[in-house]
Amino acid sequence: MNIIEFKKINKFFGHGSNKVHVLKDIDLTIEKGDFVAIIGQSGSGKSTMMNILGCLDVPTSGSYKINGVEVGKMGKDELADLRCKTFGFIFQRYNLLSNLQARENAALPAVYLGLDAESRNVRADQLLKNLELGNKLKNKPHELSGGQQQRVSIARALMNGGEVILADEPTGALDSKSGERVMEIIKDLHHKGHTVILVTHDSHIASQASRIIEIKDGEIVADTRKSDKIYPESEKPETVKKNRFDILRYRFLESLNMSIHAILSNKMRSLLTMLGIIIGIASVVSVVALGNASQAKIMEQINAMGTNTIDIWPGTGFGDRRAGRVKTLKVSDAEHLSKLRFIDKATPNVSVNGSLVYANYSLTARMTGVGSQYFDVKGRKIAQGRIFSDEEVDKIASVVVIDDNTRKEIFANNPNPIGEIIIFNKKPLKVIGITEKDNNPGPMSETMNLWTPYTTAMYKINGTNDINSITVKVSDNINSQVAETTIEKILTALHGKKDFFMINTDSIKQTVESATNTMKFLIASIAVISLIVGGIGVMNIMLVSVTERTREIGIRMAIGAKQADILQQFLIEAVLICLVGGFLGVSLSLLVGWAFNTFSEEFGMIFSTASIILALVCSTAIGIIFGYMPARNASNLNPIDALASE
Numbered sequence: 001m002n003i004i005e006f007k008k009i010n011k012f013f014g015h016g017s018n019k020v021h022v023l024k025d026i027d028l029t030i031e032k033g034d035f036v037a038i039i040g041q042s043g044s045g046k047s048t049m050m051n052i053l054g055c056l057d058v059p060t061s062g063s064y065k066i067n068g069v070e071v072g073k074m075g076k077d078e079l080a081d082l083r084c085k086t087f088g089f090i091f092q093r094y095n096l097l098s099n100l101q102a103r104e105n106a107a108l109p110a111v112y113l114g115l116d117a118e119s120r121n122v123r124a125d126q127l128l129k130n131l132e133l134g135n136k137l138k139n140k141p142h143e144l145s146g147g148q149q150q151r152v153s154i155a156r157a158l159m160n161g162g163e164v165i166l167a168d169e170p171t172g173a174l175d176s177k178s179g180e181r182v183m184e185i186i187k188d189l190h191h192k193g194h195t196v197i198l199v200t201h202d203s204h205i206a207s208q209a210s211r212i213i214e215i216k217d218g219e220i221v222a223d224t225r226k227s228d229k230i231y232p233e234s235e236k237p238e239t240v241k242k243n244r245f246d247i248l249r250y251r252f253l254e255s256l257n258m259s260i261h262a263i264l265s266n267k268m269r270s271l272l273t274m275l276g277i278i279i280g281i282a283s284v285v286s287v288v289a290l291g292n293a294s295q296a297k298i299m300e301q302i303n304a305m306g307t308n309t310i311d312i313w314p315g316t317g318f319g320d321r322r323a324g325r326v327k328t329l330k331v332s333d334a335e336h337l338s339k340l341r342f343i344d345k346a347t348p349n350v351s352v353n354g355s356l357v358y359a360n361y362s363l364t365a366r367m368t369g370v371g372s373q374y375f376d377v378k379g380r381k382i383a384q385g386r387i388f389s390d391e392e393v394d395k396i397a398s399v400v401v402i403d404d405n406t407r408k409e410i411f412a413n414n415p416n417p418i419g420e421i422i423i424f425n426k427k428p429l430k431v432i433g434i435t436e437k438d439n440n441p442g443p444m445s446e447t448m449n450l451w452t453p454y455t456t457a458m459y460k461i462n463g464t465n466d467i468n469s470i471t472v473k474v475s476d477n478i479n480s481q482v483a484e485t486t487i488e489k490i491l492t493a494l495h496g497k498k499d500f501f502m503i504n505t506d507s508i509k510q511t512v513e514s515a516t517n518t519m520k521f522l523i524a525s526i527a528v529i530s531l532i533v534g535g536i537g538v539m540n541i542m543l544v545s546v547t548e549r550t551r552e553i554g555i556r557m558a559i560g561a562k563q564a565d566i567l568q569q570f571l572i573e574a575v576l577i578c579l580v581g582g583f584l585g586v587s588l589s590l591l592v593g594w595a596f597n598t599f600s601e602e603f604g605m606i607f608s609t610a611s612i613i614l615a616l617v618c619s620t621a622i623g624i625i626f627g628y629m630p631a632r633n634a635s636n637l638n639p640i641d642a643l644a645s646e
């Protein structure tokens with residue numbers, strides 16, 4: 001049975017005037033189990049023919065059939081499959097991968113078959129032991145002699161069965177004794193039923209084959225048969241049936257392993273490449289964390305001003321210096337507003353600075369007359385006692401709520417000051433409640449604050465009905481901005497002109513939120529630019545890496561790697577660099593955050609899991625985006641061109 005059939009095979013190299021006709025109308029059939037030697041002078045086209053035989057190269061014209069199947073009609077993956085399962089290559093210069101051990105080199109073809117590591121190693125060890133390399137399993141190629149390296153490459157050729165052994169000058173680089181040893185092995189393979197095709201220019205070596213084909217200037221000039229002996233196939237590796245998922249998994253693990261190898265063998269370069277990603281990711285994550293922290297801080301302060309409330313002040317705005325003296329707001333305004341449907345409550349606020357006397361203490365304090373809902377609206381919690389009721393407001397009751405500062409000053413030795421009488425501006429007031437300590441220190445944090453019903457402040461303490469401001473609590477389901485405009489219209493109508501201004505905590509909140517978001521977005525986009533620069537660095541290094549490893553790619557393709565395998569390997573490498581960079585970047589940022597939070601009161605950082613996950617996803621994406629082009633370049637290489645590169 002013919003395993004190989006050439007019909008009118010032609011091969012040209014080059015173009016135009018450089019065009020050379022290397023193989024000329026070659027017709028050739030090779031029987032299964034035969035041992036064929038191809039001889040001829042240097043440059044006669046032996047290697048070219050061999051490369052076409054092994055599906056590393058394609059003929060310019062003609063038909064090539066393997067086991068009756070036309071090779072020209074096969075896709076790249078099918079060709080890779082042939083190289084993987086049918087052919088076993090033995091090269092003149094061994095072509096082992098220098099960073100792999102003998103065992104790993106021998107086992108490599110089985111990776112592309114989808115065999116698991118365990119079975120691969122068992123078989124590779126067995127093959128190497130048969131070739132008297134049992135004690136060199138873990139040696140790398142540079143630790144082996146030429147003859148030993150060639151035997152490793154023979155083991156590799158046999159790994160997936162090696163139905164057809166293609167040997168291009170297998171003894172060319174060896175001394176005569178090692179050469180003889182290799183020839184012994186090759187003859188033995190023939191005896192075990194392998195089809196062997198051997199290229200040599202040494203007639204002594206050729207004479208050991210069953211059939212000798214001589215070519216000259218690309219034509220077969222002689223074809224002599226010396227023996228008809230065909231041996232039955234005696235060894236075949238057990239064909240493993242694995243499911244697709246397992247095969248993909250083993251291939252993926254192998255690519256991962258290779259990528260780690262490659263990254264570790266160029267530590268400095270990998271680290272420098274990662275640096276771009278590290279800086280980019282660290283800055284994005286840090287900027288977002290800083291932004292979050294400052295936003296949270298501002299929001300906390302705004303929230304302390306009350307939620308869903310609008311403050312109405314006299315004057316034209318905060319800068320209005322007359323505002324303190326203008327008394328345009330009246331209690332009646334508050335009463336009027338209270339009656340509106342969309343307003344929960346409107347209470348006048350009166351503030352008085354005065355002297356506070358208790359026992360032998362006398363100090364300056366700030367008294368604010370408020371409504372009973374004030375504490376709720378402003379989020380002030382009561383630590384002891386209670387707040388005053390609406391009834392007490394109506395009755396102008398002489399009650400007071402004091403803050404923690406005041407308690408510390410005058411009741412330092414009294415654990416229960418509720419019920420004590422204090423004197424403010426000569427008016428006695430009964431302490432009914434104490435607020436919790438203010439956790440959100442602002443510019444007023446040292447002030448002694450007292451709160452009393454606004455009626456008491458106006459009529460008992462001040463003796464006038466002037467008020468300082470009005471606090472309006474808008475009903476829950478009402479948009480505070482709409483409420484604000486409506487109130488403005490009503491009050492303007494009441495007063496005849498707009499002699500007041502309003503502070504709406506919701507709109508402040510929104511303004512601050514959108515301002516900090518814009519800020520965050522701006523700084524983050526700068527950080528993103530640094531990420532892109534980092535990505536370009538990765539692409540650059542990957543291109544260099546592909547160029548450096550072109551030969552390795554060629555070897556992998558020759559023993560059965562598909563385009564997808566090569567693509568996957570380089571893509572994983574790029575992603576791995578970026579992902580490790582991302583991890584380091586996030587760690588760096590967390591470290592900076594920790595330092596900030598520990599050593600600085602002013603600045604803090606708040607990290608969100610989402611931003612960290614996003615950063616890692618981002619770095620993976622960068623790896624894929626910027627690694628794709630180099631990886632595709634690598635996978636598109638022609639096996640024979642890649643093999644020929646230095």
Ligand SMILES: Nc1ncnc2c1ncn2[C@@H]1O[C@H](COP(=O)(O)OP(=O)(O)OP(=O)(O)O)[C@@H](O)[C@H]1O
Nearest residue numbers: 013014020022041042043044045046047048049201
């Ligand atoms: N990629 C190529 N581009 C152009 N010419 C090529 C290429 N490969 C081979 N050739 C030419 O084809 C001819 C045959 O080359 P080939 O390598 O097949 O010779 P060979 O018989 O194997 O020689 P040797 O015994 O020296 O290995 C040579 O003249 C060579 O210059």
Ligand SMILES: [Mg+2]
Nearest residue numbers: 046047048168
């Ligand atoms: Mg050659």
